[in-house]
Amino acid sequence: MRIELEGVTKIYNRGESNEVIALQRVDLAIASGEMVCLRGASGSGKTTLLSIIGCIFPPSSGRAELGGKKVSRLPDHFLCRFRREKIGFIFQDFNIIGDLSVIENVSLPLFPAGVSGKDRTERAAALLSSYHLMERAYFKVDSISGGELQRVAICRALINNPPVIIADEPTAHLDSGLATSFMDSIAQLKKQGKTIVIASHDPRVFERVEIDRVMDVVDGRVLPEVDQQSGFRDVVNERSVVLGD
Structure with missing residues (x-):
């Protein structure tokens, strides 16, 4: 799924004494x-940029x-549905609910979609099996390990099979072995055709050969x-990000 932003600005607390300009006319x-x-x-x-890409909230302007659909002005209920169907989120601290079982955590995003209990269990079990977690x-x-x-x-x-995966500092608290394992898994998702956006200042992420652009x-x-090959900033190539003044 293609992602496109044009002139995106995000201002928190607009007009107030604590106003913050988080993003400035990003293309x-x-x-x-x-x-x-x-x-x-x-x-x-x-993180604000990820939140706009992930349809968590709209830009101020x-x-x-996403995928040719203008999401910046969608009403909240449509935005919520679009986000649930099209975006998969991986958070810095994973946001896993400790009181629930593994399979309950995985199937949780299916509840708002009205998926039956049987189907929720079957879909979650299929994913867990593919990631060697069914046991x-x-x-x-x-009670499970960090890698698990x-x-x-x-x-x-992945439970809703979204075309876009968004990860916010996913390796921040992982040792080198777990970070490598995590990025190996993400690289496999790229091979499946997912569009993946990762926010990170970790070289274990941005130095991976699977990263197309930093x-x-x-x-x-x-x-x-x-440019990942030369290490120089690409200011001429048509793929470059163009900013407003």
Whole structure:
């Protein structure tokens, strides 16, 4: 699924004393099937950018399109449905519910879609099997290993078979082995044709050969992207990110 932003600005608390301009007139295009990394320090605006791409909230101004559908002005109930069907989220701390079993966590996004209990279980079990987790299906998630936990998070993101996967600092608290394992799994999703957007300042992410493009987010702006082969910023190529002044 293609992602396209044009002139996107996001302002929190507009007109108030604590007003914050999180994004400033960002133009961005991500082709279907690409895996890109948004690289930036804490507070740079990359999480806000992910949130707009992921239809969590609309921009203050500008246009956001996913798969040719203009989502920047969709009513909340349509936006929620679109997000549930088209976007899979992997969070920094995974946001797994400790009191639920592995299979309950994975099937959770199917509840709002009105999927029957039988179908929820079957779909979750199929994913868990593909990630070698079925033997842990009825364990509480607080009793499984860190590597198993990250695979549970991936399964939950995939339960609706979304075309877009969004991950926010997914390796921040992982050791080198788990980080490599996680990125190996994400690379497999790219091979399946998923469009993947990762926000990270971790070289274990942005130095992976599977990353098609790295874009630096600084003070709410996206700088011209880094050419992964040469290491130089690409300011001429038609794929470059163009910013307003």
